[in-house]
Amino acid sequence: MKPLLTDYSKEEIAELPLLRDMPSYRATQIYKWLTAGTGFEEMSNLPIPLRERLSETYDDIGARIIKVAKSKDGTEKFLYELRDGALVEGVLMTYRYGRTLCVSTQAGCRMGCAFCASGRDGLRRNLSAGEIFSELLCANGRINDGRIGNVVLMGSGEPLDNYDNVTKFIRFMSESGLVGQRSVSLSTCGLTDGIRALADDGFSVTLCLSLHSPFDDRRVTVMPTARRYKVADIMDAARYYFSVSGRRIIVEYALMRGFNTRDADARELRRLTADFPCHINLIPLNDTDSGLSGVTAKEARAFLDKLTALGASATIRRSLGDDIEGACGQLKRRYLEHSLTEDKDNG
Ligand code: SAH
Numbered sequence: 523m524k525p526l527l528t529d530y531s532k533e534e535i536a537e538l539p540l541l542r543d544m545p546s547y548r549a550t551q552i553y554k555w556l557t558a559g560t561g562f563e564e565m566s567n568l569p570i571p572l573r574e575r576l577s578e579t580y581d582d583i584g585a586r587i588i589k590v591a592k593s594k595d596g597t598e599k600f601l602y603e604l605r606d607g608a609l610v611e612g613v614l615m616t617y618r619y620g621r622t623l624c625v626s627t628q629a630g631c632r633m634g635c636a637f638c639a640s641g642r643d644g645l646r647r648n649l650s651a652g653e654i655f656s657e658l659l660c661a662n663g664r665i666n667d668g669r670i671g672n673v674v675l676m677g678s679g680e681p682l683d684n685y686d687n688v689t690k691f692i693r694f695m696s697e698s699g700l701v702g703q704r705s706v707s708l709s710t711c712g713l714t715d716g717i718r719a720l721a722d723d724g725f726s727v728t729l730c731l732s733l734h735s736p737f738d739d740r741r742v743t744v745m746p747t748a749r750r751y752k753v754a755d756i757m758d759a760a761r762y763y764f765s766v767s768g769r770r771i772i773v774e775y776a777l778m779r780g781f782n783t784r785d786a787d788a789r790e791l792r793r794l795t796a797d798f799p800c801h802i803n804l805i806p807l808n809d810t811d812s813g814l815s816g817v818t819a820k821e822a823r824a825f826l827d828k829l830t831a832l833g834a835s836a837t838i839r840r841s842l843g844d845d846i847e848g849a850c851g852q853l854k855r856r857y858l859e860h861s862l863t864e865d866k867d868n869g
Pocket residue numbers: 633635637638639675676677678679680681709710711712730731732774776805806807808809810849850
């Protein structure tokens with residue numbers, strides 16, 4: 523496979539051997555086109571021989587959208603195909619204040635959370651920085667008025683299990699001026715070394731922790747990573763991230779009936795988050811045939827009230843795209859199941 527030019531930083535593009543004898547503005551032109559999601563052939567202010575040499579040597583975009591599901595509420599879900607045929611998903615949400623894209627950082631995932639569809643088949647591979655960036659560029663390409671203002675790393679994959687590529691991607695977004703760090707949220711199941719590294723490397727993205735239970739012995743029954751990463755250590759790492767970055771922490775908590783909605787859960791959740799700025803996001807569980815069930819709107823409200831009464835800052839996350847396989851990994855599974863059935867029908 524050819525090297526992917528979206529994997530190169532601005533400086534790296536300036537140093538391409540192919541541009542050695544050319545005026546330095548060529549690199550700037552190429553970079554501008556690339557970050558606008560434009561392929562080599564359409565880079566209209568470059569001489570045609572240069573466009574040809576670029577496409578002989580490099581690939582321009584590392585992902586393409588092969589399927590779009592549109593929700594009644596305006597949410598769009600994309601299925602991206604990477605150059606080697608790996609599939610990942612993205613979701614574009616439109617809010618009053620702008621557009622948010624949810625990107626995938628790995629094809630599959632090896633964290634094995636019981637309720638999550640993304641990791642059912644394990645990890646296929648990490649995405650490169652340029653591939654993740656390509657998800658954003660393709661999605662921006664579909665928008666006629668304006669562009670994506672916020673990015674959440676909440677698609678398939680565990681971002682901190684692919685640290686180097688993910689952090690390079692975050693730098694690409696800010697370097698290109700497309701999305702600044704304060705408009706980026708990174709969600710992790712709690713890899714403490716990665717959280718500390720983010721702080722030490724000077725990142726200021728919003729850190730979201732997938733906690734789902736404040737008790738290790740319960741958490742481990744749905745999140746295998748809890749064997750290694752204890753709640754107390756995750757909260758310590760989050761405190762450290764806050765102390766270095768100054769950014770409030772978001773705790774993600776998918777409400778599951780009979781699992782994490784008792785008074786004791788609310789009390790412990792409050793205790794864990796009381797001594798530094800944290801906001802708790804209660805998430806309606808998307809059904810993924812996991813055997814775990816979500817809660818009614820009334821039950822969610824009751825748990826929210828418990829937390830609020832204890833002094834916690836908490837909200838229930840609005841659910842978007844319910845009618846289009848909203849949960850992680852579902853569109854891809856449906857697509858694969860469908861094409862497998864088609865293959866069978868055809869053969
Ligand atoms: N690996 C990262 C990011 C990916 S998932 C992480 O664990 O945080 C983004 C969020 O969606 C996580 O909080 C994850 O726990 C949650 N999630 C996964 N499957 C879900 C489901 N079926 N219903 C609700 N939330 C889910």
